[in-house]
Amino acid sequence: MPAVITSSIKSKPKSHIARSANLRTRYRNSRLPIVVKWSLAIGMLITTVMGLLSWVLLTQQTHFFMQQTEAFGRILVEQLAHSASEPVMAEDHFTLTGLVNRQIENKQVVSALIRQGNTTLAKAGVVPPLLKQSQIIQSEAKQMIWAWRDSIGNERKAITFATPIQFMDVTPGYALITLDHDQLNQGLNEAIFILAYSTLGLMLLGVVMAYMLSRHLSRPIQELAQVSKNINRGESIKNIDHLRRDEIGSIITNFNLMVEGIREKTRVERALSRYASPHAAPRLLANLEQPANAGEQLFGSVLFCDIVGYTKLTEGMSPKIVAEMLNEYLGYIALAGHSCHGMVDKFIGDSVMIVFGAPESDKQHALHAIACGVMIQEIVKQVNQRRKHKNLQPLHFRIGINSGEMMAGNIGTPVRMQYTVVGDTVNLGARLCGIAPPGSILIGSNTAEQQNIAQKVILKQQPPRQVKGRNQPVTSYLVSHMKPAYQRQVQQAMAQLLSTQCA
Numbered sequence: 001m002p003a004v005i006t007s008s009i010k011s012k013p014k015s016h017i018a019r020s021a022n023l024r025t026r027y028r029n030s031r032l033p034i035v036v037k038w039s040l041a042i043g044m045l046i047t048t049v050m051g052l053l054s055w056v057l058l059t060q061q062t063h064f065f066m067q068q069t070e071a072f073g074r075i076l077v078e079q080l081a082h083s084a085s086e087p088v089m090a091e092d093h094f095t096l097t098g099l100v101n102r103q104i105e106n107k108q109v110v111s112a113l114i115r116q117g118n119t120t121l122a123k124a125g126v127v128p129p130l131l132k133q134s135q136i137i138q139s140e141a142k143q144m145i146w147a148w149r150d151s152i153g154n155e156r157k158a159i160t161f162a163t164p165i166q167f168m169d170v171t172p173g174y175a176l177i178t179l180d181h182d183q184l185n186q187g188l189n190e191a192i193f194i195l196a197y198s199t200l201g202l203m204l205l206g207v208v209m210a211y212m213l214s215r216h217l218s219r220p221i222q223e224l225a226q227v228s229k230n231i232n233r234g235e236s237i238k239n240i241d242h243l244r245r246d247e248i249g250s251i252i253t254n255f256n257l258m259v260e261g262i263r264e265k266t267r268v269e270r271a272l273s274r275y276a277s278p279h280a281a282p283r284l285l286a287n288l289e290q291p292a293n294a295g296e297q298l299f300g301s302v303l304f305c306d307i308v309g310y311t312k313l314t315e316g317m318s319p320k321i322v323a324e325m326l327n328e329y330l331g332y333i334a335l336a337g338h339s340c341h342g343m344v345d346k347f348i349g350d351s352v353m354i355v356f357g358a359p360e361s362d363k364q365h366a367l368h369a370i371a372c373g374v375m376i377q378e379i380v381k382q383v384n385q386r387r388k389h390k391n392l393q394p395l396h397f398r399i400g401i402n403s404g405e406m407m408a409g410n411i412g413t414p415v416r417m418q419y420t421v422v423g424d425t426v427n428l429g430a431r432l433c434g435i436a437p438p439g440s441i442l443i444g445s446n447t448a449e450q451q452n453i454a455q456k457v458i459l460k461q462q463p464p465r466q467v468k469g470r471n472q473p474v475t476s477y478l479v480s481h482m483k484p485a486y487q488r489q490v491q492q493a494m495a496q497l498l499s500t501q502c503a
Contacts, residue, residue, distance in 0.1 A: 033222075038214035039207070046206035054199040058192060065188045073161035073179050076103065081175035084114050085167040088121065096122035103177060110148065110158045110180050114165070116173035128160045128178050145181060157181035224255055231262060295409015295419075300357025301369040301401060301447060302426050303342065304433035305333060305376060308396040310350040326350060329395055332379045335497050340372035341365075345420050351433075355421050358408040366403045366450035370457055370479055371486070373399045373441040375494050380439075382498060400433025402426075402444035431467040432476055441479035448477045456486050 080103060087095040096114050103112035104125040111125030120127075126148050144160045160178040164171045307313065307329075314322050330352060334344045337354040341362055345353040354372060357365035376399060384394035404425035410417050428444055436442035448459055458480040464473035481487055 033218075036214075038218060039211040042210035042214060043207040046210060047203050050199050050203050050206065054195060057195060061191055061195070062188065065184075065191075069159065069179070069181075069184050070161075072108075072184075073159065073177060074163070076106075076109070076179075077161040077163045077175050077177040080112060080114075080177060081163045081165045084122075084175055085165050085172070088114065088116065088165055088172045089167050089170075093121060097124075100124040108180050108183055110178040111176075112178075113176040114173060115176065121173065125178070126158070128158065128176065157185075159184075220252055224252070227255070227259065231259075295407060297405060297407050298358055298361070299365075299403075299405055300355060300362070300408075300421070301365040301403040301450075302345075302406070302421060302429040303337075303354040303356070303369050303372060304351060304400045304430050305354070305373075305397050306349075306351035306433060308398055308438040313393065313395070325392075325395070329380065329383060329397075332383065332497070333376050336372055336375045336379060336494075339493055339497055340368045340375065342368060342372055346418070353430075355408075358406070358421055359419070364452070366401075366447045366453055367456060369401045369403070369447070370441070370443065370453070371482065371490050373401055373479065374482055374487075375490050375497075377439060377441065378490070378494050379498065382494075396438045398433055398436035398438055399441045400429050400431070400436050400443075401441065401447050402429035402432055403447040403450055404428075404444075427469060428467070428474070431469065431474070435465060435467060435476075437478075442476050443479060445475045445477070456483050457481075458483065 080099060083099050084096055086092075087099070100112035100114060100122045101124045103109050109125065111123065111127055113123045113127060114121045128144070128146060146158055146160065147155055148158050149155055158178045159181045160176055162174050162176045165173045165175055317325075330347060333352050333354075337344050337352075340356070341360075341364075342354040342356045343358060345355045347353075354369075356362055356369045356372070362368060376397065380395065380397055384396075387394050402425050404423075406421040406423040406425045408421045409419065411420050411422060412418055425446070432442045432444055442462070443459070447453065453459075459477040460480055462476045462478060464475050466473050482490060
């Protein structure tokens with residue numbers, strides 16, 4: 001049984017410690033702003049210190065008041081005893097009566113009394129309930145507190161002091177002085193009132209100063225948090241200005257260096273996105289330590305688009321005019337690829353290679369590739385109309401699309417590399433582009449067999465043809481047009497693209 005009691009006693013402090021630790025953990029993990037947490041912590045510290053200080057001052061003030069009251073009462077009663085010694089021995093009641101009457105002229109004195117044995121020789125004021133000699137002797141050793149009622153009937157407290165009257169070696173009687181305890185307490189109550197309100201005022205001032213101090217200390221941390229949020233949201237970021245040389249200043253300096261590094265990384269990504277696809281640029285930057293990694297095998301679609309008769313068309317043109325012409329058409333083609341979830345893999349002279357389903361997986365890669373081809377041919381028609389009005393030579397494109405397995409990743413050497421896709425599927429897509437009629441879209445059988453293609457696209461099967469690099473003839477399909485519902489979507493997307501580009 002004792003062992004059980006001991007175990008239960010020991011478990012209580014552990015439980016208390018566990019609860020305290022749990023409260024601290026919940027406080028640290030709460031979503032309160034740091035300025036509120038610091039304000040609460042500093043405010044509680046100030047409040048605790050001020051409370052303890054007030055308690056100490058109040059205790060000292062109360063003890064000092066009791067000492068002063070006792071000293072005052074002892075002085076009065078001893079003066080009365082000294083003055084009454086001879087009249088008591090002479091049984092001069094007239095003089096004794098005058099002595100006690102003079103004592104109650106003091107507003108703090110409730111009564112004055114001279115006793116001889118159990119006989120009262122002189123009295124004035126409210127007589128305390130001391131009837132026996134033993135009670136007087138007890139009051140001599142320790143003052144007695146009792147209650148009385150004033151002239152208007154209010155109950156008040158009184159404190160009685162007693163001392164023996166000495167004449168030579170004789171003790172002929174006792175002198176008693178009763179003081180108004182409530183009136184004496186009035187000074188103490190005023191002191192407590194002033195101390196309490198002063199403490200409360202200082203606490204409030206301390207809380208306000210704690211909040212201001214917390215705001216001042218937490219401002220750099222809040223700025224760091226805000227800049228971090230801006231970085232996560234992709235917003236523009238700027239350095240945090242400071243003139244601090246402490247630990248917080250060191251953190252801000254290092255943070256500014258990190259921000260500058262992020263800016264540099266963003267500039268590199270933007271620059272890289274102009275030479276590689278925006279989809280491929282993050283992959284290249286994320287895989288810098290192993291740039292020659294071939295990547296992953298996936299199932300996607302590839303679109304090749306080139307200009308019909310480009311060599312003959314550009315014969316005699318200046319390089320500047322050729323570049324302006326290519327930039328106009330290829331810019332629209334790139335926008336069409338992006339709007340159809342494609343990645344512009346590369347520009348090869350007058351040709352464009354667009355990949356669907358890489359680097360991000362796309363279950364509708366074949367449909368998106370065909371929609372992109374339809375949009376490109378429609379855009380080319382619109383651009384050709386504008387060029388004819390300007391008496392410029394129109395261009396015509398042929399498009400080849402193929403679907404199947406391909407390898408996607410960073411291909412090249414440590415000196416120069418590119419994120420691209422390779423494989424037989426890609427090669428066949430390029431061959432289909434080469435045999436496609438001008439202004440048409442030719443797709444492979446793998447693309448035609450993909451899900452939802454037959455329900456959304458009107459296809460015309462072509463006779464098997466022999467292509468370079470293939471032992472067997474290849475079956476292909478010409479894209480006539482898309483079903484009306486999907487054709488309208490392509491038209492709307494194309495109109496939006498043209499309006500945005502022209503604006």
